[in-house]
Amino acid sequence: MKDNTLLDDWFRKIAFNDDQEAFKALFFEFYPSLCVFAERYISSPEMCEDIVQDTFFQIWNNRKKIEVASSFRNLLITSVKNNCTDYLRKQSIRQRYLDKQPGEDYSDSPEEIYTVRELESLLQAALQKLPENSRRAFELSRFGQLTYQQIATEMSVSPKTVEAYISKALGLLREDLKDYLPMLILLYPGFFQ
């Protein structure tokens, strides 16, 4: 699921060859997931994007002296996390009255991210196996953000049928992804949309 050799290769090109193309590839691969990751700590999506942009900028500037403790993936995550906590510390100096820190929910969760590519490869295979109707209803519900009522109109069926489609989709997905689930459930304990 994780392509760490590709990531190692990018970092090698960035650090030794000053390869901007590799840096660009790294950016496009990890920018979205790191932004969503930063939202665990900071509620404003715009601020999260700023912080992740800063992080990439720092990585480029320090590319010659980067020391990797465990993996490049962890380096990205740790850098973003540190920048987020730096930002929060500066904020809390300004706003002492805030006693509840945002992102507290995540204090125990492992720090991990999944890129778009990884999430898609995980889901896509499972979604492809669903019956057409169930897949359509599920995608409209999850990616189209439609209510059951709206999906029912869209698909010209009753809301009850939509419910049945979605139940079926979830059942099949649970079956299909069950090998990953016990591990992955831990990642987003309080995250539900």
Added chain:
Amino acid sequence: MEFSDAHIVAYLKGDLPSEALRECDALMHSSPEFKRRADQIRYIYNLTGELDKQKQIDAASAWRVVSRRISRVSFRHKIWDIARTAAAVLLPLLLIHQYIIKPMQDAAPESMITIASAPGVVTKASLPDGSQVWLNAQSTLTYPQRFSKNKRTVRLTGEAYFKVAADKKHRFDVVTPGDMTVSAFGTEFNVAAYPDAPDYQVTLAQGNVDVMPGNAGGNRTLQEGQKAVLTLSSGEMDVRQTDTYVDTAWKDGKMVFRRERLENIALKLSRKFGVVIRLEGEELKGYEYTATFTDETLEDILDLLKRSAPISYTVSKQKQLDNNTFTQREVTIRQSK
């Protein structure tokens, strides 16, 4: 009650009616099977939710921002690198020049430049420090190609008008035959030091100068409009008021005489026209004239002199010598009977 997966979604979202909600809460505690299903569904929702969220992030425009910042920084680095390289190359050169080449040049004997004006010609020259010099007829000026560290010294025989570039740190000295020295930092003055004249004259047009009359000592400082006259026979120098225009008009091509003795006029004419003028009779030498000449010929001037005093003159032809050169013309002025 049996819950479908769609019901569990509604439960997790908090959308169930309160009765069903309580039932689910209870099941979460009592039934590991129910909890497992709920967790799995929650995970699938989280996964799809995360994917949806990530897809909405505009990485392309963020990349434009970051890559602009990077290229700004790398441009600054490039400039800095160029500056550092330039310094690395130029600094040794500068040091070599400052500590090896320049002392060598300073130690080397100065190469001197001499300029000379022919009879009837005023030569204008610029000195290495930017000072300007008008050199009168039959005069020579010698100066170094580069002035030394502490002083600007030139040697003059004849007459010259100096417009000295101001430089408070470097004295400008004009040394004449007999070692009279005219010293200034930046002014305008005229020095007339023809060895065949009875005296040397220094006329100050602007600023101030010190005049040191060679071996005799007794420095004098001139004020504007004053002139120092060093009588060669006695070695005495006195300072008097003067009309600076009369003494400096030559540089603009004019000859100005104010109650000037014919003796002196003859000297100036001989330099201007490159002739030898002989005055016959002592009384003649004392005749005084006031006149201004601009572009008259020698004959015009002699005629004018003749008209205002009882004199006559003859001009000899040039004679060719054996070595193909010509003698100067000779003018003889005598009292008419």
